[in-house]
Amino acid sequence: xxxxxxxxxxxxxxxxxxxxxxxxxxxxxxxxxxxxxxxxxxxxxxxxxxxxxxxxxxxxxxxxxxxxxxxxxxxxxxxxxxxxxxxxxxxxxxxxxxxxxxxxxxxxxxxxxxxxxxxxxxxxxxxxxxxxxxxxxxxxxxxxxxxxxxxxxxxxxxxxxxxxxxxxxxxxxxxxxxxxxxxxxxxxxxxxxxxxxxxxxxxxxxxxxxxxxxxxxxxxxxxxxxxxxxxxxxxxxxxxxxxxxxxxxxxxxxxxxxxxxxxxxxxxxxxxxxxxxxxxxxxxxxxxxxxxxxxxxxxxxxxxxx
Amino acid sequence: xxxxxxxxxxxxxxxxxxxxxxxxxxxxxxxxxxxxxxxxxxxxxxxxxxxxxxxxxxxxxxxxxxxxxxxxxxxxxxxxxxxxxxxxxxxxxxxxxxxxxxxxxxxxxxxxxxxxxxxxxxxxxxxxxxxxxxxxxxxxxxxxxxxxxxxxxxxxxxxxxxxxxxxxxxxxxxxxxxxxxxxxxxxxxxxxxxxxxxxxxxxxxxxxxxxxxxxxxxxxxxxxxxxxxxxxxxxxxxxxxxxxxxxxxxxxxxxxxx
Numbered sequence: 238x239x240x241x242x243x244x245x246x247x248x249x250x251x252x253x254x255x256x257x258x259x260x261x262x263x264x265x266x267x268x269x270x271x272x273x274x275x276x277x278x279x280x281x282x283x284x285x286x287x288x289x290x291x292x293x294x295x296x297x298x299x300x301x302x303x304x305x306x307x308x309x310x311x312x313x314x315x316x317x318x319x320x321x322x323x324x325x326x327x328x329x330x331x332x333x334x335x336x337x338x339x340x341x342x343x344x345x346x347x348x349x350x351x352x353x354x355x356x357x358x359x360x361x362x363x364x365x366x367x368x369x370x371x372x373x374x375x376x377x378x379x380x381x382x383x384x385x386x387x388x389x390x391x392x393x394x395x396x397x398x399x400x401x402x403x404x405x406x407x408x409x410x411x412x413x414x415x416x417x418x419x420x421x422x423x424x425x426x427x428x429x430x431x432x433x434x435x436x437x438x439x440x441x442x443x444x445x446x447x448x449x450x451x452x453x454x455x456x457x458x459x460x461x462x463x464x465x466x467x468x469x470x471x472x473x474x475x476x477x478x479x480x481x482x483x484x485x486x487x488x489x490x491x492x493x494x495x496x497x498x499x500x501x502x503x504x505x506x507x508x509x510x511x512x513x514x515x516x517x518x519x520x521x522x523x524x525x526x527x528x529x530x531x532x533x534x535x536x537x538x539x540x541x542x543x
Numbered sequence: 544x545x546x547x548x549x550x551x552x553x554x555x556x557x558x559x560x561x562x563x564x565x566x567x568x569x570x571x572x573x574x575x576x577x578x579x580x581x582x583x584x585x586x587x588x589x590x591x592x593x594x595x596x597x598x599x600x601x602x603x604x605x606x607x608x609x610x611x612x613x614x615x616x617x618x619x620x621x622x623x624x625x626x627x628x629x630x631x632x633x634x635x636x637x638x639x640x641x642x643x644x645x646x647x648x649x650x651x652x653x654x655x656x657x658x659x660x661x662x663x664x665x666x667x668x669x670x671x672x673x674x675x676x677x678x679x680x681x682x683x684x685x686x687x688x689x690x691x692x693x694x695x696x697x698x699x700x701x702x703x704x705x706x707x708x709x710x711x712x713x714x715x716x717x718x719x720x721x722x723x724x725x726x727x728x729x730x731x732x733x734x735x736x737x738x739x740x741x742x743x744x745x746x747x748x749x750x751x752x753x754x755x756x757x758x759x760x761x762x763x764x765x766x767x768x769x770x771x772x773x774x775x776x777x778x779x780x781x782x783x784x785x786x787x788x789x790x791x792x793x794x795x796x797x798x799x800x801x
Contacts, residue, residue, distance in 0.1 A: 284634050287793050303790055305636035313634045317627040317796070321552070323559065335548040336635035344544070380631070 238262065238388055238419045239283055244292035246278050253278035255443040256292070261388075261421050264414045267430040268423040269537060270440035276423040277316070279440065280392050283421070284313045296388065309338055312386035314377045316393045316423075322366035326357055326376045329365055330383055337384035351383040352376075356405055370397030378406060388419040395429055407433055439540055446540045454540075462486055462501040465508065468525035472498050475521050484508060496524070545637050546645055553649035557615070566657045569607045573661040576602060577668025592679065595669040596745030599683055603661045604739055608690050609716040611657055615650035616698035617708035619643070620794065627796040640786045643699070647782070651688070651695050658687045679745065686743035693735050693774050696781035703788040729762055735777065738770040 239261040246254040254275045261283075270276045281287040282294045285301030285308070294300060301307040321329055331348045339347055352361045355375040360368065365376065374397050381389055391410075395403050410420050410433060424430045430437070431451070439447040439454075447454045469475055476488045476498055484504035491497035502508045505528070516523060529535055556562075580594045620643075623629035632642055666680045697715070701708040724731045731737045741764050765773070 281795060286630065286633060286795050303633070303639055305638055308634055308636040311634070313630070315627075315630045317630060319627040320631075321628055323555070324552075332548040332552055333631055333635060336545040336632075336637050338545065338636050341544050 238297060239421065240293075240295045241279075241282070242293040242295070244282060244289040244294050246282060246287060247290045252443050254282070254289075254440075257440075257443075257445045258292075259438055259445060259448050261419055261438070262436075263417050263419050264436060265410055265420045265422065265434035267434050267437040268421060268440065269430065269437055270423075273442070274440040275443040276440055277392065278443075279438075280390055280421070280423060284311065284390055309384075310387040312381040312384065312389040314381035314389070314391040314394055316396070318370065318373055318397075320365045320373060320376070323364060325362050325364055326368070326372075326379070327352065327361040329376060330361075330380045333380040334383040339384055347383055347385075351379045354382065354409060355379045356402075371399055371402050374398050374406075375402065378409070382409075382413070386418070388421070389413060391420070391422045393424055394422055395424060403429060439537065441540070462503055463505040463508075463528065465500040465502065465505070465526070465528045467498045467500065467523060468494075468496050469498070469521055469523050470496055471521050472496050474519070475515075478515055478519065482508070482511065545635070546641065549637070549642060549645045550649060553646045554653070557649065557653045566611075566653075566660075569611070569657060570660045570664050573598065573602055573607065574664035574668045577665045581669060591670045591674070592677075592745070595666055595677075595679065598665045598669060599662060599743075600740065600745055603658060603665055603683075604687070604690060604743070605720075605736060607661045608654065608658050608687065609694055609720070609736075611654040612650075612691060612694035613698050613709065613712040613716050615654055616647065616695045617702040617712040619646045619650060619699060620702045620789065621706075621708055624794050624796055629794050629796070633794060639790045643703070643786060643789045647695060647699050647785075650699075651691050654691045654695065655688045658691060659684050662687065683743050686739065689742060689774055690735070690739040692778045693739075693781075696778045696785065697735070700781045700785040700788065703785045703792065731762065732765060735774075738765060738773050741765055741767055741770040742774070 241257050241259050244254060244257050245252070257275075257279065268276050268279060278287065282289055283296060283301060285296075285304060288300075288302045296307045297310055299307050301311070321332075324332070327348060330352060331344065334344055334348050334351075335341075349358070352358055355378050357372065357375050357379060360372055361376075365373065368376065374394060378391070378394060381391065389410075394406055394410075398406060407429070410422065414420050414434075422430070422433070435451045436449065437447070437451055437454075438445060467475070472490065472495060476490070479485050479488050479498075479500060482502075484507050485500060485502050487501045489499040489501075491499065500508070515521070577594065577598050580598065581589065581591075584594065620629070623632060633639065662680060662683050663675065666675055666677065670677060670680075694716070698708070698712045701712050701715070705711055720734050720736050723733045724737060
């Protein structure tokens with residue numbers, strides 16, 4: 238649906254995006270990166286606000302810049318907090334729904350529906366100028382979904398939302414993805430993105446560092462051993478058994494907590510496959526088992542910091 | 544449907560209290576200056592048509608019309624970029640030229656209505672209520688939209704091309720337009736106001752108008768036919784250039800770029 242082919246974008250002498258090629262399929266795709274990584278540039282290219290300096294950006298097979306055919310099927314929730322502050326939330330969504338081409342016969346009902354979806358029915362007739370940050374986020378999402386687009390682009394949609402709001406928006410995005418829509422979100426809150434999707438694009442200094450499933454990407458990072466922490470009352474005998482395994486490179490005891498073991502392995506899949514057998518065979522009681530490396534933040538650190 | 548909402552939003556923006564107050568001040572000033580002229584001038588020599596002519600030429604056309612056109616039309620794009628709301632407009636399936644044209648037409652409409660009110664206020668103050676229907680007044684009201692269209696399209700073009708169009712617009716309206724008419728030779732031919740004045744002549748003391756406008760060189764003014772052609776050409780060329788610029792340029796709030 239959304240394709241970038243060797244797309245680069247310069248701002249004068251500054252490189253915003255460097256030779257990025259990727260595909261954003263149906264489902265949720267997370268766009269990750271630090272400030273200045275090129276996330277916003279990428280989003281502006283997809284939403285047709287910018288033209289690539291070199292390469293191509295195609296949305297539904299067409300260049301999106303000033304292209305009404307693309308915008309008919311594209312929803313965009315920008316990061317900006319500025320809306321039309323003198324308008325009510327309902328008027329704001331109605332204007333943009335009308336601009337999106339919704340016919341007058343369904344305009345009112347579609348606007349009411351999208352406002353309800355984001356939980357803003359009670360505040361829809363108040364002026365946007367009096368909205369909290371979270372309410373602004375919700376009304377922005379409402380205008381993004383009001384015309385039922387096939388692809389929805391959201392720039393930092395969780396900013397300013399309370400936990401309940403974050404859950405609501407997250408649920409909404411999952412629903413859209415399950416209905417066959419492409420949802421692209423950018424965020425710097427890795428934990429929350431991780432709850433939403435495993436499919437990610439990682440940008441760093443304008444370059445695409447990695448794309449795809451977070452676990453697969455983690456598995457490809459061979460130079461970094463995979464860490465697993467295990468909590469058990471039988472830490473010493475378990476450590477001995479684990480050290481016998483050829484793909485376990487080290488086992489460390491925690492100085493503060495003698496029940497805690499930290500394992501390093503270069504073959505996590507094999508380890509995960511064999512570990513239950515060892516536990517069952519020797520009757521170890523495991524009270525906690527986790528891998529801090531299997532989360533997005535760890536992958537991000539590995540890729541960015543090397 | 545989208546055109547209606549764009550029109551409505553643009554119109555409501557012009558009807559905000561601050562802008563309405565500015566419009567009221569323009570109209571009120573036109574009336575007050577007219578009254579002052581009437582009261583302060585010697586009743587023996589006071590000629591309503593002369594007073595009205597001076598007021599219309601130097602206040603309504605040369606100030607109200609131009610300042611409103613500068614403010615409203617340079618802001619059409621710049622205001623949306625500054626408020627960052629341009630993002631919403633440019634990511635909707637409405638051709639860019641239509642967005643620009645609707646906002647332009649609203650600005651022209653509002654400027655024209657305020658200009659008409661200023662003309663009527665000037666006539667009311669100088670002629671008195673009995674002579675509001677003077678042919679000069681009606682003629683001014685007919686020509687005023689022509690001037691508004693020409694100035695507005697020039698300032699619209701500036702707004703689509705420049706990041707800070709208001710300052711350059713003001714320099715054009717109150718610098719270039721006055722300066723170029725003061726130059727010897729055919730300098731006056733490079734001023735929009737020259738053509739407006741040809742299309743809306745005032746019987747008043749022409750020598751006084753010429754002196755006040757610093758146009759001291761005896762070059763014949765353009766004919767009415769040339770004036771019509773120039774006004775229509777300027778309007779169309781500037782409009783087309785503005786549409787092309789707005790349809791092809793990137794408008795991204797500066798601090799967001801990166």
